[in-house]
Each structure stands twice: as C-alpha cells, then as structure tokens.
Amino acid sequence: MTARDELPVQGEHQTLSRGHVGRADPRPNAKRLLQGRGVYIDDLRLPRLAHVVFVRSPHAHARIVSIDSSRARRSPGIIAVFDGPAIAQVCKPWVGVLGHLKGIRSPTQYPLAMERACWQGEPVVAIVGETRAEAEDARDLVEIQWEPLPVLVDMEAALAGLPVLHPELGDNICFERTVDTGDIDAIFAAADLVVEETFHFGRHTGVCPEGRAILADYNPAEHSLTVHHATQAPHMIHDILARHLDIPEANVRVICHDVGGAYGIKVHVYPDEMCTAAVSMLVRRPVKFQADRMESFVSDIHAREHKATVRLAATRDGRILGFDLRDLTAIGPYSVYPRTSGIEGNQVVNLTGGPYRHSHYRARMHAVFTNKNVTCQYRAVGHPIAVAITEGIVDLAAQRLSIDPVEFRRRNLIPDDAYPYAFPSGIRFEKLSHHQCLDKLLELMDYEALRADQARARERGCYRGIGLAAMIEVTNPSAAFYGVGGARISSQDGATLRLEPTGALTVLCSVTEQGQGTETVFAQIAADTVGVSMDKVRVITGDTATTPYGGGTWGSRGAGIGGEAVLQSGRALRANILDAAAAILACDRATLDVADDAVIDRLTLRSLLTLAELGRSCYYRPDTLPAGFQSELMVTRHYVPRDYAFAFTNGIQASWVEVDIDTGFVKLLGHWCVEDCGTVINPLLVDEQLRGGVVQGLGAALFEECRYDQEGQMLNAQLGDYLVPMAGEMPDIVCGHVQTPTRTSELGAKGAGEAGTAGAPAAVMNAINDALAPLAARVTVQPFTPERILAALGRV
Amino acid sequence: MKPSAFDYVRVASVEEALAHLTELGDRARLIAGGQTLMATLNMRLSAPELLVDISRIPGLSGIRLNGSTVTIGALTTHREIERSPLVAQHLPLLAQAAPQIAHAAIRNSGTIGGSVAFADPAAEWPACCVALDATIVIQGPAGGRRVRARTFFRNLYETDLTPTDILVAIEFPVTPLARRSVFLELSRRRGDYAIVGLALLARPAEGLLHEVALAYVGAGPVPMLARQAMAALEGRAPAASVMQAARAALAHDLQPGSDLYTSAATRQHLAGVLLDRAVTQLLSGGAAPHAIA
Numbered sequence A: 001m002t003a004r005d006e007l008p009v010q011g012e013h014q015t016l017s018r019g020h021v022g023r024a025d026p027r028p029n030a031k032r033l034l035q036g037r038g039v040y041i042d043d044l045r046l047p048r049l050a051h052v053v054f055v056r057s058p059h060a061h062a063r064i065v066s067i068d069s070s071r072a073r074r075s076p077g078i079i080a081v082f083d084g085p086a087i088a089q090v091c092k093p094w095v096g097v098l099g100h101l102k103g104i105r106s107p108t109q110y111p112l113a114m115e116r117a118c119w120q121g122e123p124v125v126a127i128v129g130e131t132r133a134e135a136e137d138a139r140d141l142v143e144i145q146w147e148p149l150p151v152l153v154d155m156e157a158a159l160a161g162l163p164v165l166h167p168e169l170g171d172n173i174c175f176e177r178t179v180d181t182g183d184i185d186a187i188f189a190a191a192d193l194v195v196e197e198t199f200h201f202g203r204h205t206g207v208c209p210e211g212r213a214i215l216a217d218y219n220p221a222e223h224s225l226t227v228h229h230a231t232q233a234p235h236m237i238h239d240i241l242a243r244h245l246d247i248p249e250a251n252v253r254v255i256c257h258d259v260g261g262a263y264g265i266k267v268h269v270y271p272d273e274m275c276t277a278a279v280s281m282l283v284r285r286p287v288k289f290q291a292d293r294m295e296s297f298v299s300d301i302h303a304r305e306h307k308a309t310v311r312l313a314a315t316r317d318g319r320i321l322g323f324d325l326r327d328l329t330a331i332g333p334y335s336v337y338p339r340t341s342g343i344e345g346n347q348v349v350n351l352t353g354g355p356y357r358h359s360h361y362r363a364r365m366h367a368v369f370t371n372k373n374v375t376c377q378y379r380a381v382g383h384p385i386a387v388a389i390t391e392g393i394v395d396l397a398a399q400r401l402s403i404d405p406v407e408f409r410r411r412n413l414i415p416d417d418a419y420p421y422a423f424p425s426g427i428r429f430e431k432l433s434h435h436q437c438l439d440k441l442l443e444l445m446d447y448e449a450l451r452a453d454q455a456r457a458r459e460r461g462c463y464r465g466i467g468l469a470a471m472i473e474v475t476n477p478s479a480a481f482y483g484v485g486g487a488r489i490s491s492q493d494g495a496t497l498r499l500e501p502t503g504a505l506t507v508l509c510s511v512t513e514q515g516q517g518t519e520t521v522f523a524q525i526a527a528d529t530v531g532v533s534m535d536k537v538r539v540i541t542g543d544t545a546t547t548p549y550g551g552g553t554w555g556s557r558g559a560g561i562g563g564e565a566v567l568q569s570g571r572a573l574r575a576n577i578l579d580a581a582a583a584i585l586a587c588d589r590a591t592l593d594v595a596d597d598a599v600i601d602r603l604t605l606r607s608l609l610t611l612a613e614l615g616r617s618c619y620y621r622p623d624t625l626p627a628g629f630q631s632e633l634m635v636t637r638h639y640v641p642r643d644y645a646f647a648f649t650n651g652i653q654a655s656w657v658e659v660d661i662d663t664g665f666v667k668l669l670g671h672w673c674v675e676d677c678g679t680v681i682n683p684l685l686v687d688e689q690l691r692g693g694v695v696q697g698l699g700a701a702l703f704e705e706c707r708y709d710q711e712g713q714m715l716n717a718q719l720g721d722y723l724v725p726m727a728g729e730m731p732d733i734v735c736g737h738v739q740t741p742t743r744t745s746e747l748g749a750k751g752a753g754e755a756g757t758a759g760a761p762a763a764v765m766n767a768i769n770d771a772l773a774p775l776a777a778r779v780t781v782q783p784f785t786p787e788r789i790l791a792a793l794g795r796v
Numbered sequence B: 001m002k003p004s005a006f007d008y009v010r011v012a013s014v015e016e017a018l019a020h021l022t023e024l025g026d027r028a029r030l031i032a033g034g035q036t037l038m039a040t041l042n043m044r045l046s047a048p049e050l051l052v053d054i055s056r057i058p059g060l061s062g063i064r065l066n067g068s069t070v071t072i073g074a075l076t077t078h079r080e081i082e083r084s085p086l087v088a089q090h091l092p093l094l095a096q097a098a099p100q101i102a103h104a105a106i107r108n109s110g111t112i113g114g115s116v117a118f119a120d121p122a123a124e125w126p127a128c129c130v131a132l133d134a135t136i137v138i139q140g141p142a143g144g145r146r147v148r149a150r151t152f153f154r155n156l157y158e159t160d161l162t163p164t165d166i167l168v169a170i171e172f173p174v175t176p177l178a179r180r181s182v183f184l185e186l187s188r189r190r191g192d193y194a195i196v197g198l199a200l201l202a203r204p205a206e207g208l209l210h211e212v213a214l215a216y217v218g219a220g221p222v223p224m225l226a227r228q229a230m231a232a233l234e235g236r237a238p239a240a241s242v243m244q245a246a247r248a249a250l251a252h253d254l255q256p257g258s259d260l261y262t263s264a265a266t267r268q269h270l271a272g273v274l275l276d277r278a279v280t281q282l283l284s285g286g287a288a289p290h291a292i293a
C-alpha cells in the first residue's frame, strides 16, 4: 500500500487533492540558501550592536582564586567585562533535572562559572566590545589566577566516586536506572548459548555548519527582550528567557532566521547564550555571540560516551531468550538544562533488544559526572548505542550458532502480524514492519550476490564484509517525553493557515526549519488539504510573536506532529472557504469543493470561483455577502499524539565494506537503508534525511571522537583533528521505504530524521567484523580507526 | 577567532621583501598562498606585526626547463604543478604527488615555496624534493645561495632558512627516461595530511632495481630519506627476502612519532606496507618520464 492510498487527504469526502503529498517536490528555500542569500545570526547588523566573547576555563577543574580584568576593561573598544557573580545578578541559575527520571540529580549551574570551573571550555568571563576583534584582543588581557583541582575524566573512577566532583551530592551518579523483568540469572544459566561483549563508544558532537549563535536585543524602555537565535525550540527558549531574566513572557520574542543545521545541538540552554541575553540587559544594547569552531568543540553539547556490556541468551536453534545490559555513560559536570543528560542512557535502556521478540530483559545504567564537556541529546539520542550493542551481540550469537545473520534475524524479529505488541519492559508498539523491511533490504542490496562476491574476494586475500542493523526508533513523542517530568517543553504544535486576498496561502507553524525541509513538507500538506498550488503557499516558522505555540524541532516530530497540525488546519480552512463560496455563489455548500486555486463544482469539476475572487469578495467587498455572514479565512489547529507515548518506527540498514588488513583502512563499498516512517510526505526529503543521518552514523563508526587527555583537555578541538565524514569516503547510500502509517493521526506520518544515524554505526561494525571473521579478529571500540583494526588483527 | 591586528604590505620585488624582513626580523612574516599561515593567524598561534605579501612578485612563479634542470618558482601553486605538461613529462613524481595535497581549493592558492619553507614533515613536496635530490634556491640580505634539499630540512619545522631569507625557487634534476616513480600515501580522508606516505624512484632493469631513492612523509621530524632501505634494494631483485631486509632497514631509517590517532609503531608498520606496495607498483608500471616525440 502506498502513502497515497492511505492518506485521508485523498480519502472519502476529500476527493480532490492535488497530490503534493507523496511527491518529491523540491525545497522552495533551497535556492535561496544555495545562492548565499540565507540570513544567519552572524548576518544581522543592528544599530549599536555590541559583541561578546568569553574567557573559557583552560582547566578541566580548578578554583577561581581571582580575576583581574582591569587591563581588559581599558583595552580599545571595550564596553564592559562581567564575571559570574555580576551575571548572576540578572540571570537566575538552573538545575537540569526532570521529575520522571526518578532520582536524577545535578548541581546548580550559572551562566558563568562562579567559584570554580568544572570543564575545559566552561565560560568564565564575558567581554563586551564594539567589535569581535576588539573583544578578543581584550580577552588576552584578562588575568585569572587558578588553583587546579583534581580532574575526573574516567567513567569508572567517577562511578567509584574517586573523587566526588560535587561534594553536596555525595557521589558522582547523576542518574541511574534499572529494569528487570525477573528470572534473568536462571534463564541465562539454563540457556544453550550465552554470548557477552563489551562495546565502547567514543564521545562525539554534532558539527553544525553554522555555529551556535544568538543576538539579544534588550529594550529598557519597555523592559522587553527580542532574541534572534539559532535554535530548534523558540518557544522553549522564550519561556526560559522570561523566567530566568525576570521579563514578563509577553515582553519576550524569539526569532529564528535560517538555522544552519542543528542535529539536536541547538535545542539546549547554553550558559554563554543565557549570558549574552543577560549582558544585553546590563549594557542596554543589542549584543551578539557567535561561537567559533574551536569554542564550539568545547561548549556545544557532546554525546555518546558509553561503555556497555551486554549478554544475550539463546536456544540452540537460534531463538533469543533475553538480553542483560550494563551501561555506563559519562555526562560531564552538569546535567544539561532543561532536557537533562539522563535521556540518552535512558533510551539505551529502553531500546536495547528492541527489534526482537524476547521475554527477559535486565538493564542497569549509570550516568556519571566527569570533568569533560557536558553531554546531552544529539541526533538519534541513545539509538546508535542501543542498536550497536543489540546488533553486535545478535551477530555474535548468530556466528556462534553458525546461523546466517539474515536467518537469525528472521527467526527473532517481531513478526509483522504481532501488533499491537508490548515488551516485557513496558514499551508498546502500534505497528512495525521488520520482516517487510528486511525483505526489501535483501532485494535492494542483492544479498546473495554480495555473499558470493565476498567468498570470491576472500579467495584472493581480499576481506569484505556485510553488516546488518535492524532498529526501532522513537518518533512523534507525546508529553511523556518531557512534559510529564515537569519540563516546560511543548509536545503539541500548532499551525495557522490564512487565505490571502489574492488566493495565496500563508502557513504559520510552530515547528522550525534548520535545513531539513519541514517548511516544504508543510507547504505540500497545506496545498493538498486546502486545494491550492504549491507556489501559492508561503510558510513562516520560528517566531514566537507570530506562530502558534509549540515544541519546535526535536525527537523526529516535525512532520508527524507539525504536519498533522497543518493538515487539520488546512481542512478547517477549506471548510471555511466552502462556507464563503456557498454564500457568494448562493448554492448548496455540499456541491462545492476546492481544487487548483478555485472553488469548483463537485460534480462537473468546473471552476466556479477562483480563490483570488473569493478573497477579494471576503476582504474588500464583504458588503456584497449575505447579511449575517462573516467569513473566517484564517484558522488555527493544534495536534499532539495521545494514544501512544511515542510513534515507534522501524527500519534496517546494511553496510558492505572492504577491510585492508595490512593498513587497517576500511573502504565503504555500499550502504542500504530501508525505513518505515509511515506516510512518506516527500520521498526526496526523506531520502536526504536518511542519507544525511547515515553519513553522521558513518562518521561515528569510522572518524569522529572527542579525544581527551588525563587532564581533561580536549585534544582535537578543531576540524583538522576532529574528523568529520567527507564526501570522498562516502559510499552510495540506497534508500527504500515500507509505509505503515500511524493510525494515531490522519496524516499517518512518523519521524524519519534520526533513522540513518541510529543504525549506520552498527551496520558498519558488523560489516567489519564479518570481514575479519576468518581472521578471528573483532572490533568493538568506536570509532574503528585503522590503528584499532590493526591492533585487533595483531598487526601492531 | 579573529587574528590580532597586523600591518600588511604587498611587495613588488624580492629586494623590497628582504628590506622589510631585515628591518623587523621575526616580527615580520612572509605570506604566499596563506593556506598555512592564515589558520595560525586566526587561531592566534602567531601574531606578526607585519605581513609581507610576496604573492605578486613577478618572476617568482612558473615552471621552466633549462637543459637537464626543471626550475619551479617559489610562488608556483600546487595546482599549476599538478597541471603542468612539463612536470608530467620530466618530473612525473611531482605529478603523482600533487593531487594528493589537500583539496583543489587549497591547491589553487598554496605554493610550493610556502610548503617547502614551512617544512611540515607530513607534506608531500618536501619528501619529493628529498627523493629527487632537488636544490633549494634562497635569497637573503647577503645574497643568494643554493642548498641541497637533503640538507635543507633540519628538524621539525626547522630549515636552512633564517627569518630574513626568502625561498625563491626549487631546482629539480630531470628524471631520466628509464627511471620510474611512485608516490603513495595513506590518509584517513581524501585531502588530509598523510599518516605516512612515500616517494619511490628506481630504474628497473631485468628485474633488478637501480638508482633507488626512497623518501618518507610523516615518518620523522623531517622528510626522511630511507638510506638503509635504499641500500637494501639497490641492484637487487625485490624478492621476499630482499623486501624483508628493506622493511627491517626502515626501523633504522625512520623516526616516526605518535599523534592522536596513530602510534609510532603503527606508522612504522604502515611504512613497511607502503614500501611493499610501492615496489610492486613500480615494477608493474609506475610513472615514467615521457619520451619526447
């Protein structure tokens, strides 16, 4: 069944959709961005604009003995210099905890370090200058006397409390979680096969083309604050600025211009950004902060530093009985506000073993404090970890039982007719399609042919491998994700549609755009539901003064939740258009429909009244309408999923690699991804989301890692040494789709933005291990650098 | 980050540039293609008072054949070398190495003089100069001098150049017709500095290797001429035992360091792997100077 068949916009009573949904419409905003006509924060020039830069702690852990900024203050072009206590006068601190993550703890965090700095890169002093260069000149003149404190970088040491980083908390445990469905020890003791492996995941970060940026413009005359911000969640930031800076909510406005990539990096509260807003209040001028690449590496959130030991029990004939997981993750010195740094570990616990039918599960997870940069939610939160440990251990079990990895998965993936399905751990699935996806994947990649090629290659001493990675993903989160925990983060979104006098359609939506194409998708849905052509639609997002209230972009929710709000709003607007048309034409509303920018006769399909004519009548000549009739050509609808906590999706990836066993180099020969995101609104955009996500996952598998030394110094905080994946090394990525629309919305769309990142590292790991299998070598430490592969082979 | 403030002058002659250098010493800095210097300025790793832009000095750029010598001006860009028919004909090693330097955008601006003067041991040109036994032509306040590449590179980022010298050209002896070359390197991503690389030249005759030259990239503080490995191969057929001896000799020839991703031991191992591969490639073809029609 295709999306079109399923789509309510083309179902009964909705006969005349123009069919934009399901079509690969190009992004209207792509041209602007490609021509360099986008507007990013650093492009904005306001009168009296000042620039702020930060002295960041050079130490991972040190007490501030004294700060002497007298020379900096006298430096040319310097407007002001602020330390932690000065900023704390206007900005309230925060604590990154949530009620539903039971027991999560974090110390109070201030915009600038108060008495001590807890990671290298923590902002300590803010310098405000007429130009960025002058502020940087003065930065070199700030003298800080430091008293170094013991540095905690190792996760195990942190867990053991050696030493305790925040004495008031008693130990270094930020958050721990245990799941136990019971009887694990007995099940494992009696099982035919038990396999165990420990996987290590390097820290990495999302490298946004546009660094974090904020321009805060405080107006003392009305005690108002307008913030231009590169953020994914303008309403959340709006609320936080109002509360922490003590400005009435109505006096705050957050505006997003073009946002140059975000990947979850730009959905958090950052101390330097809060400080910038505070500075604007203090100097009563617009103030801009633009993170440069080097400070981004030590201040943008990191993610994914995990060590996970997993055991799997199976029967001799290859039936998985259960998983037993022990996960340790280090989150830096603070849990990040307001989403917390507990979610990633929590997701690992939720998702491990997720694609498979098994009845026993035990997991124990600790998130501990260390003196490295903070970690938080980055694209595919927790999924790449959970998928890698699940798929890594599944492949190991298959290997031990001499069962082909495809066959092993067939025997264990939850059957496509078993839904609704609930896990022993409590997770509920509405409907997944693991087996359909697997079949489609095998067909796309021609699995048998690759296996034959692999055998031939081995004969000539060439080591190729195939790796599979089945996955489940959390998308369309309801209030269960943050709201229930007390976070002021909206899980509902809204869309306002306005028919303009010329028949143009303006869409205002609370979901934001960072380059992923949400605006295009909204335009498609709006065009279809109202009955106008795409070129008539203009989408506006990212302005808390004009758009409906909503959560913005995160958790693969934009299309599924924002899109449904647009759909509902579009249907309501069409109904209102028909009311107006019936009034104008003095005919039965039931005989009318809207198509091709006109009201038409439902029966003959003849155009009766263009929307431009209708708009003209309603706006300029309402005197010609029947007495008592008031047109309503602007409507707003909201949507939030209620039936399920999340719309789980599923998919499967495959990687085909060649390992050079003399050099340890891995060549990516091919990559396939089959995903079920429900209704595919725009196949072009979904495929590009998958591919971009896969590339980020390939970066995780082969290149990216934030390396720290024992002193807590990040050693590769620049793009020469932090290796992001680049086009030259990327394989062709073939995408396929299975569509199981969710019944929780009429649109039926689930999320697709994180799938690629979730599964790619596992697929590559399994492919490398498949290639190395004849040499009895295995790798389990990401990223799989040439040196790590050579070491596994015993070559170095 | 923004660089700290500096003055800038664009000079029209070597003499003018030398005058600035003589006046300010190491407080002045030459800028050619800027592909290395701009990054260090922006990171505030260096903060010269004056940038002396030599990029428009006439006559300092271009590739000329003079008898059995090819002279490449200091300001010649990587890209010009990559595309030069003269280089392809007489110095095929350079044509093989050029595409492996950085990315096209960087090759369009970066110069061979800047690369050799900066003397990054992971850079391609310094190793090529050593392998080809080139001569570095230097102009200083006291006049000009010629220094063999094999003695020019002294230590990490340290060369025969003083702060008041300008590298004006590099002279390469034309590669004889029967001598073949191979340039191989291993880098994590296309365009990255190599983990290890090597330039190999030899004249194969009846299965034997003659006039072997072997220079390594990324295997020591300077481009490393692998003298003992060269000796192990010279005049021999590269049978397994000979290759083993040559690889073993590399342990004496090279002094690889460790960095974030690759230990010294791994570099040493990879140097041996590249040697095997380069010899195999050389015998099965390699690049040869073109015969003149």
Ligand SMILES: Cc1cc2nc3c(=O)[nH]c(=O)nc-3n(C[C@H](O)[C@H](O)[C@H](O)COP(=O)(O)OP(=O)(O)OC[C@H]3O[C@@H](n4cnc5c(N)ncnc54)[C@H](O)[C@@H]3O)c2cc1C
Pocket (backbone or CB within 6 Å): B029, B030, B031, B032, B033, B034, B035, B036, B037, B038, B039, B074, B100, B101, B102, B103, B106, B109, B110, B111, B112, B113, B114, B115, B117, B118, B122, B123, B124, B125, B161, B165, B166, B167, B168, B191, B192, B193, B194
């Ligand atoms: C992303 C990136 C990747 C790169 N990858 C590689 C690579 O893989 N391999 C590689 O070899 N290079 C690489 N480079 C460096 C590039 O090749 C540079 O062009 C080269 O190192 C310097 O040449 P330049 O003309 O740009 O010199 P500049 O940056 O202008 O100067 C470099 C230094 O040399 C001095 N200098 C310049 N010209 C002279 C002269 N005529 N006499 C005396 N001193 C002089 C300058 O004072 C300065 O100290 C890379 C650069 C970048 C940005």
